[in-house]
Amino acid sequence: MIIKKDTKKVLTENIYSVDMIRLKVRVLSSDVEYFMARYSENIEVNYYEDRRFKKYKNNWRFSWNSIFGGGVIGFWVGFNHGSEKIGQAHNLVIEFNPNKCDEIPYLWHILKHFYSDSKKVYCVSGDIACDMPVNILDVLYIPNGRRKTKTFDNGGDDKTYYFGVREDDGYIKIYNKSKELGLKDVDLTRYEVTRKFDFTLEQGKNTHMDWNCLIDINIIANYQYDLSIGLTEKALIYAVMNGYAIKDLTRDYRTKIKKILSTSAGNTIESNRFDECLRNYFIRLTNDISIYG
Numbered sequence: 379m380i381i382k383k384d385t386k387k388v389l390t391e392n393i394y395s396v397d398m399i400r401l402k403v404r405v406l407s408s409d410v411e412y413f414m415a416r417y418s419e420n421i422e423v424n425y426y427e428d429r430r431f432k433k434y435k436n437n438w439r440f441s442w443n444s445i446f447g448g449g450v451i452g453f454w455v456g457f458n459h460g461s462e463k464i465g466q467a468h469n470l471v472i473e474f475n476p477n478k479c480d481e482i483p484y485l486w487h488i489l490k491h492f493y494s495d496s497k498k499v500y501c502v503s504g505d506i507a508c509d510m511p512v513n514i515l516d517v518l519y520i521p522n523g524r525r526k527t528k529t530f531d532n533g534g535d536d537k538t539y540y541f542g543v544r545e546d547d548g549y550i551k552i553y554n555k556s557k558e559l560g561l562k563d564v565d566l567t568r569y570e571v572t573r574k575f576d577f578t579l580e581q582g583k584n585t586h587m588d589w590n591c592l593i594d595i596n597i598i599a600n601y602q603y604d605l606s607i608g609l610t611e612k613a614l615i616y617a618v619m620n621g622y623a624i625k626d627l628t629r630d631y632r633t634k635i636k637k638i639l640s641t642s643a644g645n646t647i648e649s650n651r652f653d654e655c656l657r658n659y660f661i662r663l664t665n666d667i668s669i670y671g
Contacts, residue, residue: 394655398505400473431460451478486670496579513565514554520594547574548591582660589649
């Protein structure tokens with residue numbers, strides 16, 4: 379048995395990425411109408427209208443069969459939100475997954491035409507992910523505050539945890555990424571955070587955000603038992619690592635167990651890496667928009 383104290387383990391193999399981004403810019407209706415007309419007869423573009431107050435009136439769904447396999451990929455464009463006043467200019471939004479849409483020429487045509495001015499284009503929201511080379515059964519989350527928590531369990535390691543609701547800033551989803559990708563004999567768990575933004579692409583290159591929304595997690599497989607702790611604490615750690623909810627412990631023991639686990643098992647999520655990932659992405663995106671299209 380290995381005894382190790384006061385060591386916080388951080389997996390260096392974690393990979394951080396931007397998994398979804400939504401951009402917004404103010405443009406003239408005549409410009410949108412003229413530019414988007416080129417796609418009116420394209421079978422890969424589905425146009426539809428939505429007159430609900432909380433939706434965009436004009437919508438384009440772009441779908442594309444990936445040349446690299448993996449099925450259909452795509453992105454969405456919306457124009458003139460239902461809450462906007464009547465006028466000649468309205469908000470044009472585009473939402474896409476940077477990891478799946480690079481090969482779609484339509485995306486770069488639109489970005490080049492409408493989103494090339496990094497000082498006027500706003501980032502509205504995004505999903506930032508951390509892929510950890512561990513099995514989700516070895517992930518132990520520590521509840522934070524009173525956020526709504528849901529667990530979907532289909533047996534074995536087919537699990538998904540949700541914290542908060544999709545519309546909230548700081549919504550978190552933790553799931554078995556290897557299961558989603560159909561990878562066998564590979565352990566991969568994704569920790570995905572949805573954030574709301576309100577800065578331009580230019581400002582995003584230097585952004586530093588508040589990451590208090592993050593849920594602490596510990597990796598059970600990394601836990602190293604400490605013989606110096608009491609028998610009760612050992613029993614409670616064993617119980618928690620085998621499914622007993624930390625929130626059901628008394629306040630004093632909840633605090634003790636959290637501290638022991640955070641020291642010996644380690645929280646693998648690094649908030650500064652999320653910031654770094656965002657900054658690097660905005661730098662790369664503005665450069666790519668200036669090149670492609």
